[in-house]
Amino acid sequence: MDRLERDRMFAAVMESGSFVGAAERLGTGSGQASKLVSRLEADLGVRLLNRTTRSVQPTEAGQAYYECLRPLIDEFDALDSDIRNISQSPRGRIRMTAPLTFGVVELAPALNEFAAQYPDIELDVSFSDRLVNVVDEGFDMAVRVGRPADSSLIIRKLCAVRIVAVAAPTYLERNGTPESPEGLGSHACIIDSNFRDPQRWPFRDQSGKAGDIAVNGRIRYSNAEACLQAAEAGLGIACVPGFVAGDAIRGGRVVRILQAFETEPYGVHVLYPHSRHLAVKVRLLVESLVERYHDTPRWEAGW
16 A cells, blocks of 8 residues: 555545545545554654544644645646556546536536547546535536636636526416516515515616616426426416427427516636646546537527
8 A cells, every 4th residue: 555545535524524524535435444544644753633432623733735746646647647648538527516417517518529529538427516616525527607716726717607597488478577677576586485585586776787686476486497497387477497498489388478577697607727737638638628619608599
């Protein structure tokens, strides 16, 4: 068992918070994980982790060692990948995180095409609306919708996403079409509880100033696709991302309303850590996504 193996295990324990989690990540047993870290501590002559029956916490020396070690492991892996890929097709695993709805509805087809093109690259993708720490949790890259605040990562814009208000023609025939966001107060609104503030929808006023409007409704779903389905069924007005509503708008199942009051589109970005040697496999996926989304988004075609 070499030093790099011990260092990798220690980093995995730091990132997962347990020997069990680290062992699962690296494909071994928790006993072996503990043994590797103990041998690393013996090599260094210092305790890196404080262990109890309930938790594992880094010592001051352990935290300092990890902060220096993580970039070195990343650099080694990237350099190793680059050298291997000089003489063979790109290979290895890419760990990626992406928002649930955008990931499943829009990103998965792009990833499937990439996987078919590069059969030696493994994709390990976590679709979740939880805002993960890319570096600390061991991800190679992330896709996010909105305005990224993490300046420690390289950020590249893929495309823009509009948040649109839609309703079925049958609903609007029965209840009328609101002429301004304020008119939503007298309408049945389908609430997406995944919104940061579910009962306040973002709009601009007539002067173009961004704001929000209070809405109410008896149907609440924590999923934009489910909200769209309720709107298609004539149950009210939904406020959903354009990539969710695109096909339904083109098919006439719902009508886009209040277009003049829509907020500025949100950006979709890909983020990845700074690295002197960005792994070829990651670079290929980043460039593939940038190329796919650089024009007007597919879902807005025909609006």
